Amino acid sequence: MGHRTSMVRRPSGRSRFEGAVKGILFGAAAVSVLTTIAIVFSLLNETLSFFGDVPIGDFLFGTKWTPQFAADQQSFGVLPLVWGTLYLTGIGLIVAIPVGILSGMYLSEFAPRRVRKVIKPILEVLAGVPTIVFGYFALTFFTPEVLKNGLGLDVNQFNALSAGIVLGILVVPTIATLVEDAMSSVPQSLREGSAGLGANRVQTAVRVVFPAALSGVVAALVLGASRAIGETVIILIAGGQQANLSLNPYESYQSMAAFIAATARGDIPTGSIKYETIFVVGMTLFVFTLILNMVSIRLVRKYRQVYE
Amino acid sequence: MRDNRYLLTLAISGALAFGVVACGDDEEPTASGGDSTEETSSEGGGELSGKIAIDGSSTVAPFAEAAAELFQEENPGVQITVGTSGTGGGFEKFCAGETDISDASRAIKDDEEVPLCEEGGIEYTEVQIANDGIAVATNKDLAVDCMTVDALKKVWNKGSKIKSLADADPELPDTELSLYGPGTDSGTFDFFTDAINGEEGVSREDYEASEDDNQLVTGVSGDEGGFGYFGFSYYEAAADKLNLVGVDSGDGNCVKPSIETIQDGSYTPLSRPLFMYPGKKAMERPEVKAFMDFVTTQAPMIAEAAKIVPLTDEQLTEAQGALAQ
Numbered sequence: 001m002g003h004r005t006s007m008v009r010r011p012s013g014r015s016r017f018e019g020a021v022k023g024i025l026f027g028a029a030a031v032s033v034l035t036t037i038a039i040v041f042s043l044l045n046e047t048l049s050f051f052g053d054v055p056i057g058d059f060l061f062g063t064k065w066t067p068q069f070a071a072d073q074q075s076f077g078v079l080p081l082v083w084g085t086l087y088l089t090g091i092g093l094i095v096a097i098p099v100g101i102l103s104g105m106y107l108s109e110f111a112p113r114r115v116r117k118v119i120k121p122i123l124e125v126l127a128g129v130p131t132i133v134f135g136y137f138a139l140t141f142f143t144p145e146v147l148k149n150g151l152g153l154d155v156n157q158f159n160a161l162s163a164g165i166v167l168g169i170l171v172v173p174t175i176a177t178l179v180e181d182a183m184s185s186v187p188q189s190l191r192e193g194s195a196g197l198g199a200n201r202v203q204t205a206v207r208v209v210f211p212a213a214l215s216g217v218v219a220a221l222v223l224g225a226s227r228a229i230g231e232t233v234i235i236l237i238a239g240g241q242q243a244n245l246s247l248n249p250y251e252s253y254q255s256m257a258a259f260i261a262a263t264a265r266g267d268i269p270t271g272s273i274k275y276e277t278i279f280v281v282g283m284t285l286f287v288f289t290l291i292l293n294m295v296s297i298r299l300v301r302k303y304r305q306v307y308e
Numbered sequence: 309m310r311d312n313r314y315l316l317t318l319a320i321s322g323a324l325a326f327g328v329v330a331c332g333d334d335e336e337p338t339a340s341g342g343d344s345t346e347e348t349s350s351e352g353g354g355e356l357s358g359k360i361a362i363d364g365s366s367t368v369a370p371f372a373e374a375a376a377e378l379f380q381e382e383n384p385g386v387q388i389t390v391g392t393s394g395t396g397g398g399f400e401k402f403c404a405g406e407t408d409i410s411d412a413s414r415a416i417k418d419d420e421e422v423p424l425c426e427e428g429g430i431e432y433t434e435v436q437i438a439n440d441g442i443a444v445a446t447n448k449d450l451a452v453d454c455m456t457v458d459a460l461k462k463v464w465n466k467g468s469k470i471k472s473l474a475d476a477d478p479e480l481p482d483t484e485l486s487l488y489g490p491g492t493d494s495g496t497f498d499f500f501t502d503a504i505n506g507e508e509g510v511s512r513e514d515y516e517a518s519e520d521d522n523q524l525v526t527g528v529s530g531d532e533g534g535f536g537y538f539g540f541s542y543y544e545a546a547a548d549k550l551n552l553v554g555v556d557s558g559d560g561n562c563v564k565p566s567i568e569t570i571q572d573g574s575y576t577p578l579s580r581p582l583f584m585y586p587g588k589k590a591m592e593r594p595e596v597k598a599f600m601d602f603v604t605t606q607a608p609m610i611a612e613a614a615k616i617v618p619l620t621d622e623q624l625t626e627a628q629g630a631l632a633q
Contacts, residue, residue, distance in 0.1 A: 069509065156486050242515070265520075
């Protein structure tokens with residue numbers, strides 16, 4: 001105690017040292033904030049200049065996206081890209097949500113320790129596979145061998161089905177790991193209580209542990225969806241590059257992220273309207289992910305149950 | 309106490325890291341800056357130095373870039389920039405004296421560009437450096453031997469709603485097409501739309517477009533109704549996976565693209581010569597002259613690196629002759 005009072009009286013080397021540490025830690029935290037601000041700023045600049053040329057209504061509600069063509073053939077309706085993004089993400093989540101939740105539940109509640117020891121590292125390896133590998137897996141194996149030869153589907157070489165399913169496989173480890181974490185952290189006493197009331201293991205897992213872990217599960221799903229929406233490479237390689245506003249999963253679609261990647265790869269003159277489309281679409285994608293993250297925070301709060 | 313020790317190590321390692329970064333930042337530019345000035349000054353004696361500005365056709369750009377890269381390996385003191393303003397845009401800059409060499413995918417126009425250069429007082433030499441050809445290809449299952457330019461136009465023109473080749477020509481198969489073509493930034497797109505649809509940049513929009521020709525090959529060879537066009541070299545590399553379509557320019561004579569038919573121009577309208585136009589004044593500078601000498605002696609090798617069709621021996625001699633004048 002005496003030590004502390006003496007420190008207050010004359011600022012010693014120690015307090016200055018602590019101040020310096022605080023400063024360094026603050027600096028580290030500020031880096032990410034500043035980066036975000038800088039990104040928004042760089043997007044905003046070109047976005048505003050884009051809306052100087054194209055009415056915002058045409059952009060948001062137009063159904064034709066052909067900015068790469070000559071002037072009289074250009075249309076800037078972003079809907080096909082937004083649709084492509086949501087459609088592919090949707091296909092991916094149809095695969096990823098059940099598989100992810102079920103495997104997370106299995107790992108947390110049912111798997112014997114020995115099985116867990118094998119499955120967990122494999123899931124982690126899957127999460128570590130570069131997405132470009134997934135992309136070529138979809139294009140050169142999944143589309144021709146599984147969809148065309150195996151199932152006999154009449155899909156295009158570049159199609160939403162293959163890209164979407166493989167996108168889902170990519171997201172499975174993310175969801176599975178988070179669901180497992182959420183369910184494992186449910187206090188043991190709940191399981192014991194449930195067993196004491198005569199519930200079997202399946203009933204306990206589905207009706208007691210799963211609802212108790214719901215906030216974590218929701219967070220896992222939203223994180224998985226964000227991952228799928230922002231994913232670029234798989235769709236770029238296997239999903240095709242046509243801004244398409246249709247429902248047929250056998251056709252080719254382009255997502256927002258894939259459009260940015262494909263367009264930035266060509267020789268586009270800086271300052272042209274085509275160059276600005278990259279930033280506008282980037283901004284749209286940014287807003288999408290932001291909304292999704294905000295929704296997820298709301299949901300997690302709403303479903304949070306505290307056991308202490 | 310223990311906490312403090314952790315904090316101390318953290319702070320020290322942090323400070324070190326920052327310090328290292330800061331030092332690196334301070335030192336590197338000055339060091340490298342010093343080096344480069346020394347290099348150029350010492351090289352001024354014997355080695356070449358200076359800058360060469362090239363601009364023009366985006367079809368010639370891969371050739372010019374490959375040439376620049378290979379040339380710079382031997383002459384690191386020379387800086388070469390390759391722009392892609394298009395053939396017309398390239399000549400505009402060239403005739404205004406802004407560039408040293410202009411890339412062109414057609415000969416300079418007598419009525420517009422020649423007077424422009426005369427006004428600017430720019431004299432130049434025309435040197436053919438390679439040949440360009442576009443292959444039209446289909447999936448192996450969609451066996452089409454020949455198409456007329458009119459049929460191609462019906463398929464690819466702006467606003468085309470054609471779903472199968474039978475819609476364009478009843479004699480052709482009615483398999484539903486899936487169309488593949490280059491991205492709108494590529495010279496191949498400009499050339500094809502100009503030659504087939506009659507105006508550069510005009511095309512139907514609902515086709516699978518990629519800047520990566522290999523991806524086009526994958527698509528055409530993977531879809532039963534795959535139909536697309538791309539640079540001839542990409543066809544050559546995947547010839548066993550594709551069906552090559554001959555083109556009838558309207559005289560009833562069907563010609564398939566090959567190195568020979570592209571070089572001699574009989575594969576019309578999808579083949580053309582590619583040019584570089586070095587300025588005569590620029591050629592007085594040793595680095596520009598050395599570069600053009602390099603291009604005209606190594607043209608076939610550069611063309612191969614850039615994946616376009618090389619000059620014949622005859623054309624090569626002609627190019628060297630043109631430069632020597």
